Amino acid sequence: MAEDAQARVDGDRTETGVNDGDRPTDEPAVEDVPADVREYARFSKIDGATYERANEFLRDRTYITAREWAMARLCADFRTETGVEMTKIGQNLPELVPFMTDTYSPQAVNQARSSFDGKVRKAGATFLYGAMCDFYTAEELDELMYEITEVAKFLLEVEGVELTVDEELDAEERISSVMREVRESSAALRHDELCCPNCGHEMDAKSAETDD
Structure with missing residues (x-):
C-alpha cells in the first residue's frame, strides 16, 4: 500500500516535468519577489x-492531488x-505555497488547473447520479453531505478562510435544501417515466418493458 501511494505521488511530481523535492539553490532575492506574492498568506497554516x-x-479524501489543489x-x-x-x-510557486x-x-x-x-466535473456527475438514482435514503444522503462538507470546510480553513458558526450552518442548510430538491425532482422524473404516455396511468416496470 505504501509503495502504491508513493508511486502515485511520484507520478504527480513528474507529470509536469518538475520534481517538488528539488528546491532550486538560487532563490530569488526578496526585492525580486512581487509585492502581492510576498503578501500572499494562503496555506500558511501548513507551513513546513x-x-x-x-x-x-x-488522496484519502478527494480525487485531487496537492498540486492540483494549489x-x-x-x-x-x-x-x-x-x-x-x-x-x-x-516562477514564485515556492514562495506562494x-x-x-x-x-x-x-x-x-495550466495543466494542473x-x-x-476535469476531476471536479467527474466527481460532480458521480455524486449527482448517486443522489438521483434512489440508491440512498434521505438520511444516508444527509450523512454523506455532512462528511463531504466537513472535508471541504477543512480545506478552506487550511487555505486561511475563517468561517463563522452562522456561515457554516447557513451553508449546510443551503446545501441540504438543494439536495432535497434534487431528490424530489429525480423521484418525480422516475415516476413520470413509468407512466403510460397515452393515458398517464402508472405502469410497473414489467409492463413498461412489454410495451417497448
Whole structure:
C-alpha cells in the first residue's frame, strides 16, 4: 500500500516535468519577489508540511492531488481582467505555497488547473447520479453531505478562510435544501417515466418493458 501511494505521488511530481523535492539553490532575492506574492498568506497554516503529506491527505479524501489543489487556488487568486497570471504563479510557486518547492512553467500551471477542473466535473456527475438514482435514503444522503462538507470546510480553513458558526450552518442548510430538491425532482422524473404516455396511468416496470 505504501509503495502504491508513493508511486502515485511520484507520478504527480513528474507529470509536469518538475520534481517538488528539488528546491532550486538560487532563490530569488526578496526585492525580486512581487509585492502581492510576498503578501500572499494562503496555506500558511501548513507551513513546513511536505508535498507527500498534503498529497496523502487529499488522496484519502478527494480525487485531487496537492498540486492540483494549489494550482486551482492560485489561478483563482491571481486572475486579472486579462486572464490568469500563470507565469507569476509558476516562477514564485515556492514562495506562494509552503509544500511546493520548485518552480513551474506556465504550461504546467495550466495543466494542473485543467486537471482540477476535469476531476471536479467527474466527481460532480458521480455524486449527482448517486443522489438521483434512489440508491440512498434521505438520511444516508444527509450523512454523506455532512462528511463531504466537513472535508471541504477543512480545506478552506487550511487555505486561511475563517468561517463563522452562522456561515457554516447557513451553508449546510443551503446545501441540504438543494439536495432535497434534487431528490424530489429525480423521484418525480422516475415516476413520470413509468407512466403510460397515452393515458398517464402508472405502469410497473414489467409492463413498461412489454410495451417497448
